[in-house]
Amino acid sequence: MAGTLPIKTILIANRGEIACRVNRAAKELGLKVVQAVSEADTDSLAARLADEVKVIGPPQAAKSYLNTEALLAAAKEGGADAVHPGYGFLSENAGFADAVEDAGLVFVGPSGDTIRLMGDKAAAREQAQKAGVPTVPGSDGVITDMDEAERLAAEVGYPVMIKASAGGGGRGIRVAGSAEEFRKLAPQASNEAKSAFGDGGIYIEKVIERARHIEVQVLGDDAEVVHFFDRECSLQRRRQKVWEEAPSAAVDEDVRERLCRAAVELAKSVRYRGAGTVEFLFDDETGEFYFIEMNTRIQVEHPVTEMICGTDLVAGMIRVCAGAPLGITQEEIAREGHAIEVRLNAEDPANGFMPFPGVMSGLKLPEGEGIRFDHMLYDGYAIPPFYDSLLGKLIVWAPDRAQAIAKLKQALTTLEIGGLPTTAPLFTALADSADVQANDVHTRWLEPWLETNADTLTKQGETTT
Ligand code: ADP
Numbered sequence: 001m002a003g004t005l006p007i008k009t010i011l012i013a014n015r016g017e018i019a020c021r022v023n024r025a026a027k028e029l030g031l032k033v034v035q036a037v038s039e040a041d042t043d044s045l046a047a048r049l050a051d052e053v054k055v056i057g058p059p060q061a062a063k064s065y066l067n068t069e070a071l072l073a074a075a076k077e078g079g080a081d082a083v084h085p086g087y088g089f090l091s092e093n094a095g096f097a098d099a100v101e102d103a104g105l106v107f108v109g110p111s112g113d114t115i116r117l118m119g120d121k122a123a124a125r126e127q128a129q130k131a132g133v134p135t136v137p138g139s140d141g142v143i144t145d146m147d148e149a150e151r152l153a154a155e156v157g158y159p160v161m162i163k164a165s166a167g168g169g170g171r172g173i174r175v176a177g178s179a180e181e182f183r184k185l186a187p188q189a190s191n192e193a194k195s196a197f198g199d200g201g202i203y204i205e206k207v208i209e210r211a212r213h214i215e216v217q218v219l220g221d222d223a224e225v226v227h228f229f230d231r232e233c234s235l236q237r238r239r240q241k242v243w244e245e246a247p248s249a250a251v252d253e254d255v256r257e258r259l260c261r262a263a264v265e266l267a268k269s270v271r272y273r274g275a276g277t278v279e280f281l282f283d284d285e286t287g288e289f290y291f292i293e294m295n296t297r298i299q300v301e302h303p304v305t306e307m308i309c310g311t312d313l314v315a316g317m318i319r320v321c322a323g324a325p326l327g328i329t330q331e332e333i334a335r336e337g338h339a340i341e342v343r344l345n346a347e348d349p350a351n352g353f354m355p356f357p358g359v360m361s362g363l364k365l366p367e368g369e370g371i372r373f374d375h376m377l378y379d380g381y382a383i384p385p386f387y388d389s390l391l392g393k394l395i396v397w398a399p400d401r402a403q404a405i406a407k408l409k410q411a412l413t414t415l416e417i418g419g420l421p422t423t424a425p426l427f428t429a430l431a432d433s434a435d436v437q438a439n440d441v442h443t444r445w446l447e448p449w450l451e452t453n454a455d456t457l458t459k460q461g462e463t464t465t
């Protein structure tokens with residue numbers, strides 16, 4: 001298979017578990033791996049797994065993983081002919097995609113122009129409307145006039161969400177409950193977006209009070225786009241996913257079919273290349289779904305889809321971006337069983353999810369049929385304090401959802417990460433929750449649950465009851 005690709009060496013322009021994951025896909029494709037690392041990551045697992053390591057700058061992301069020049073220099077020195085951006089960092093940065101292509105290298109993602117269109121949340125909203133995909137009621141494009149915006153907010157009805165066009169990772173979102181709040185928050189949100197994302201564009205959406213987060217995985221090759229079904233990520237804290245499943249147990253086959261078709265139509269409308277995710281909110285009560293955004297990159301939760309579809313999405317995106325055809329038709333894509341992923345962060349759930357960098361010890365990984373652990377860990381690894389606290393993801397597969405939950409619980413009992421607290425106790429407690437077992441949840445279910453169940457989340461990897 002690798003012999004058919006016109007690339008030989010790939011630069012991984014990211015860190016942590018996703019760098020290790022991309023490494024595995026690249027090796028399976030027969031590619032040589034050059035790993036870009038900051039000075040804080042020379043000892044990382046990603047560095048250990050790579051064929052060659054290039055130090056790109058000091059620990060601060062702005063000087064390393066967000067430094068286009070340093071990354072391109074590393075690619076050149078390492079003889080790379082392709083660059084994988086992972087997620088976060090420069091993965092949805094159109095300028096970076098352009099710079100990689102201008103340097104004559106393959107960017108493993110869509111073109112800069114597609115990122116400009118779909119990675120910008122307000123622009124993507126307009127594109128969705130053009131493609132006939134329902135969006136949450138709200139503003140057309142970014143807000144340019146505050147009085148006009150306030151009239152519109154009153155029209156869609158409070159509470160409204162003020163979103164940064166360039167936001168992501170649950171950041172850049174504010175909720176205004178009244179006109180007074182809106183007048184105060186909208187300019188604030190714009191100023192903050194300007195300093196956090198370098199782009200002050202904001203837009204508004206009606207708040208869907210009780211919604212599920214359901215998203216569709218797509219893969220395109222310029223000519224064709226296929227989907228790999230849906231994932232549900234309704235368990236969120238601060239609008240960040242903590243537990244993800246595939247497929248959603250909340251939609252019937254008719255809704256699933258319509259969601260997947262909408263995602264494919266939207267991706268086709270921009271001749272999408274690479275792996276992408278089209279995110280929706282699904283209103284249980286009305287059965288309606290609404291587009292919220294597209295992530296033009298591989299997502300953290302891609303493994304649940306890989307588990308039910310038996311596919312390698314990371315290898316798939318490298319192949320199509322290197323110019324290979326999709327090589328699979330929609331009819332050939334099937335799913336089986338149920339998969340769940342939980343995000344293990346170096347945070348203490350018993351202590352307000354305080355981040356806890358430290359030195360890893362006594363690592364024991366769960367194993368067995370249908371168990372996968374994507375991570376960045378080894379005994380003695382000192383977790384640097386500069387980055388996201390995600391350590392790894394535990395993913396389980398079973399024939400049905402109830403068995404997947406049981407398997408998750410069992411796998412969590414064998415997982416041991418010593419030396420620092422992790423979010424593992426949270427997942428044992430969630431697996432025991434009647435609402436989670438019945439899938440009677442929504443995007444705002446977890447936060448109040450955390451408040452009432454704080455005492456069940458003990459520090460040492462196990463719940464007390
Ligand atoms: P996913 O659905 O893959 O979890 P997220 O939007 O949560 O997608 O983002 C994945 C990772 O990328 C997270 O670590 C998040 O912090 C980071 N991220 C996403 N968007 C941005 C952004 N605009 N700026 C900085 N970090 C981001």
Ligand code: ADP
Nearest residue numbers: 167168169170171205206207208213239292443
């Ligand atoms: P990000 O780019 O940070 O991922 P999203 O627009 O995807 O931002 O929204 C993140 C989460 O915020 C959603 O999964 C959902 O829980 C919540 N959310 C977003 N838009 C709305 C809305 N209009 N109504 C209610 N909740 C929303």
Ligand code: MG
Nearest residue numbers: 169170279293
């Ligand atoms: Mg999102």
